[in-house]
Amino acid sequence: MAEGKKKEKDQLKDEKELSSGASLLVDQEKADSKEKNAKTTESEAQEPEKKKKTKKIKKQIQKGKAKIKCTYNNTIVSITDLNGNILAWSTSGLLGFKGAKKATPYAATQVVNDVTDKVKKYGVEELEVYVKGVGSGREASIRALANKGFNLVLIKDQTPIPHNGCRPKKPRRV
Numbered sequence: 001m002a003e004g005k006k007k008e009k010d011q012l013k014d015e016k017e018l019s020s021g022a023s024l025l026v027d028q029e030k031a032d033s034k035e036k037n038a039k040t041t042e043s044e045a046q047e048p049e050k051k052k053k054t055k056k057i058k059k060q061i062q063k064g065k066a067k068i069k070c071t072y073n074n075t076i077v078s079i080t081d082l083n084g085n086i087l088a089w090s091t092s093g094l095l096g097f098k099g100a101k102k103a104t105p106y107a108a109t110q111v112v113n114d115v116t117d118k119v120k121k122y123g124v125e126e127l128e129v130y131v132k133g134v135g136s137g138r139e140a141s142i143r144a145l146a147n148k149g150f151n152l153v154l155i156k157d158q159t160p161i162p163h164n165g166c167r168p169k170k171p172r173r174v
Contacts, residue, residue, distance in 0.1 A: 070135030088118035108137025
């Protein structure tokens with residue numbers, strides 16, 4: 001009989017421990033759900049703050065570089081800051097000129113007009129101009145930059161010149 005009573009007492013203790021453990025689990029689950037609810041209410045409170053968008057302010061850059069590449073077939077103009085980060089670029093092909101009209105002086109002036117319209121928002125006033133290539137739009141593009149109101153600090157020709165580089169083609173026999 002004594003053994004039977006001990007077994008019953010042990011079973012009762014085990015049941016109490018299990019029930020107390022289960023109640024601890026239930027308490028933890030309740031606490032977790034309360035924290036989740038609190039987090040969702042905090043995130044909901046933060047969401048209206050995220051919806052407020054501030055207008056992005058463009059960097060104001062006083063000095064820049066204008067790089068003009070005039071080839072026999074096209075004219076490319078890009079304006080960068082002094083570190084070389086491109087602010088705006090344009091080509092005569094981008095503006096809709098096709099074929100031989102891309103390399104004309106008129107196309108070069110139109111390209112410069114397009115680029116200067118894109119660069120106005122940065123506030124660029126002074127430009128260093130670097131010209132590369134032998135196309136017909138070289139002088140026209142420089143004139144257009146000057147007419148648009150930029151202060152041209154430097155005009156430098158960077159056309160690559162071979163020092164007797166490649167062997168020329170054999171002469172044609174006609």
